[in-house]
Amino acid sequence: MKQLKERVLLLAAGMFTAGAIAINQANPVDAKTSAVKVVSVSSISKTTYQASKGYLYGDAQLTQKRYNLRNYGKLVFDASKRLTVKKPNGKQAIYYYVTNKSSKIKGYIWHGYLTKVQVPMSEKAIVKLIDQAPDMNPVESIRDLKPINYETHEAAFDLAYNVFHFSPASMFRDNQASIYVPDSELSQHVQAAMAKWNTALDTTVFTLGTKTNHTLTISFGNGVKEGWDGLYDGKAIYVDKAHYRDAQYPGAYMKPELAAKFTTDQYWDGVIAHELGHTLGLDHTGYQEDLMYAPNSMGNVIAKYIWKKPVAKSATGLDGTEMAAISERDLNRAKLAKILGYW
Ligand SMILES: [Zn+2]
Numbered sequence: 001m002k003q004l005k006e007r008v009l010l011l012a013a014g015m016f017t018a019g020a021i022a023i024n025q026a027n028p029v030d031a032k033t034s035a036v037k038v039v040s041v042s043s044i045s046k047t048t049y050q051a052s053k054g055y056l057y058g059d060a061q062l063t064q065k066r067y068n069l070r071n072y073g074k075l076v077f078d079a080s081k082r083l084t085v086k087k088p089n090g091k092q093a094i095y096y097y098v099t100n101k102s103s104k105i106k107g108y109i110w111h112g113y114l115t116k117v118q119v120p121m122s123e124k125a126i127v128k129l130i131d132q133a134p135d136m137n138p139v140e141s142i143r144d145l146k147p148i149n150y151e152t153h154e155a156a157f158d159l160a161y162n163v164f165h166f167s168p169a170s171m172f173r174d175n176q177a178s179i180y181v182p183d184s185e186l187s188q189h190v191q192a193a194m195a196k197w198n199t200a201l202d203t204t205v206f207t208l209g210t211k212t213n214h215t216l217t218i219s220f221g222n223g224v225k226e227g228w229d230g231l232y233d234g235k236a237i238y239v240d241k242a243h244y245r246d247a248q249y250p251g252a253y254m255k256p257e258l259a260a261k262f263t264t265d266q267y268w269d270g271v272i273a274h275e276l277g278h279t280l281g282l283d284h285t286g287y288q289e290d291l292m293y294a295p296n297s298m299g300n301v302i303a304k305y306i307w308k309k310p311v312a313k314s315a316t317g318l319d320g321t322e323m324a325a326i327s328e329r330d331l332n333r334a335k336l337a338k339i340l341g342y343w
Contacts, residue, residue, distance in 0.1 A: 054113030120152035178209030193272035230271040270324030281342030286311030291320035
């Protein structure tokens, strides 16, 4: 019953809004005010503005108030002329002559009521910029664009850098997730993994939470059957208990010369840091040195291209998880993911 009532109320509210707009459009303001003197007029290169308040005057002398912009939502205008006027009190003011997209609403408006509209780059220009930058590595030229470009072309950035909005907005509050670790055995690894990201990003993105106050849990799970040592399911992170409890894992199961290059503790730090990378919005890459490396693209939600062997091998022969190291590429992707609003 409650639901039905709400729907009816919503409908009524919607009707009222529609009616209000119709009335305003039928009755533009047309009050007279005392005239100003036009001191100078100059044409300006076409610039797009938004205005949601102030009056639009029908004449350069500002005697005809045509529209109260408060009644029109956010109108988008192109400005083509700039006027300097002298008011009856002797003060000068700058007005712009503007026309809305349909050319139906036009007139003179005080410049202070206008805010410049950010115009996004074209998709083609974005793709060109990405193509000029290193593969899978959003260097500064990719990360210092106007915000409107990331909003408009989010999908293009996702695909170019294998990033995706994996985590619910509730996980990162003020760009921080607080982590609860019910299994104390995992604490040291979680803290090491958190520190790696916090240090690399030079900000506290991960903090330790409590049982009653946290946004992300990291606990043991069973991954042997499904073939994972670490898993992020979009809500929580799990670490495979059987492999974790096996002190010989993973070294005893690899080539001894590789196993000699890292420790078991380092491996579990890396597994958790890798899963934290997923929470930030990072999917796998094919670069072996990356913390976010995977041997193939099969498990990826988003992939710029398919890989079945490393796109590039690491110098050590170890992958980023075994090295428990955040590469420059990992870091730049995490910075891009922040810009895209994923954490
Ligand atoms: Zn992964």
